[in-house]
Structure formats: structure tokens, C-alpha cells
Amino acid sequence: MAEWTAKTIELWTEENQYTFTARTTESGVFVGRLVVRPVEGSNAYRIGFWIHPTLWNKGYATELARCALSFAFGELKAETVAVAHAVWNKASARVIEKLGFESCREIAQGFMKRGQWVPELEYKMTRAEWRRDET
Numbered sequence: 001m002a003e004w005t006a007k008t009i010e011l012w013t014e015e016n017q018y019t020f021t022a023r024t025t026e027s028g029v030f031v032g033r034l035v036v037r038p039v040e041g042s043n044a045y046r047i048g049f050w051i052h053p054t055l056w057n058k059g060y061a062t063e064l065a066r067c068a069l070s071f072a073f074g075e076l077k078a079e080t081v082a083v084a085h086a087v088w089n090k091a092s093a094r095v096i097e098k099l100g101f102e103s104c105r106e107i108a109q110g111f112m113k114r115g116q117w118v119p120e121l122e123y124k125m126t127r128a129e130w131r132r133d134e135t
């Protein structure tokens, strides 16, 4: 855990990945994690979110991902934010839809799981699209 924390702080300091831990305001219970990562050679970022399985379907991912968009567009001045999910991940697809992501493409070799490529759907939102949804 100490090693993970040290690596997380190092990545943040180098501006290579921003990791947030979410807790409930009332009791401080661990809810999940959020990452915002720069896409090399561009003014774009990619976000990812994970919610503890005992807390699924309570709106936490949607709330967290909205914070990720505010951080990327507001603080980091991103021009584009991307997010992706495994094609079978319907809950994640719904969260992304609720956030207002529209354009989408399939990536056949999304990520490796147990030696097999998992296809992903990747979505992008521009700063202008985010502003339109914010107002």
C-alpha cells in the first residue's frame, strides 16, 4: 500500500496521472477511485472510474465522472476528454451516456485480460460539448 501511494504521488507530481479516492461526505466510507491521465502529444485526457461493488447503482460513478470532467476541462484545460469501456460493460456504457458523451469508436485491441484482447468502445467529448452540457 505504501508503495502504491508513493507511485501515485510520483505520477501526480510528474503530471502523468491524477488519482482520486472518493469517500462519502457523511461517514467517510470508501466509495471508489477516479483517474485522469494525459494522452501523450496532445491536449487530451482519458478518464477511468471504479466503484466498490457493494455501492453499485447508487449514482456514484456518474457523480465521480462528472468531477473528472470538471477537473480535466476546468483545471487541466483539456481540449478533449476520452473514456472507454469493454463492449460488454453495460453499466459503464450507461454512465458514459448519462455524462453526455456522443461520438464513439470501437477499438478491437482495447486491453489485455488473461492473455486475450478485450474490445472496447471509446468515446470523446470536446471542451465545447462539455460547456454546452454545463449550461
Ligand SMILES: CC(C)(COP(=O)(O)OP(=O)(O)OC[C@H]1O[C@@H](n2cnc3c(N)ncnc32)[C@H](O)[C@@H]1OP(=O)(O)O)[C@@H](O)C(=O)NCCC(=O)NCCS
Binding pocket: 047, 048, 049, 050, 051, 052, 055, 056, 057, 058, 059, 060, 061, 062, 063, 083, 084, 085, 089, 090, 091, 092, 094, 095
Ligand atoms: C461501471 C461502474 C463504474 C458503474 O458504477 P455505478 O456507481 O454503479 O454507476 P451509476 O450508479 O452512476 O450508474 C449506473 C447506471 O447503469 C445502469 N446499469 C447497471 N447495470 C446495468 C446493466 N447490466 N445493463 C444496463 N444498465 C445497467 C444503472 O441502472 C444506472 O443507470 P440509471 O441511473 O439510468 O438507472 C461500476 O460498475 C464499476 O466500478 N465497474 C468495474 C470497473 C469499470 O467497469 N469501470 C468503468 C471503466 S472506465
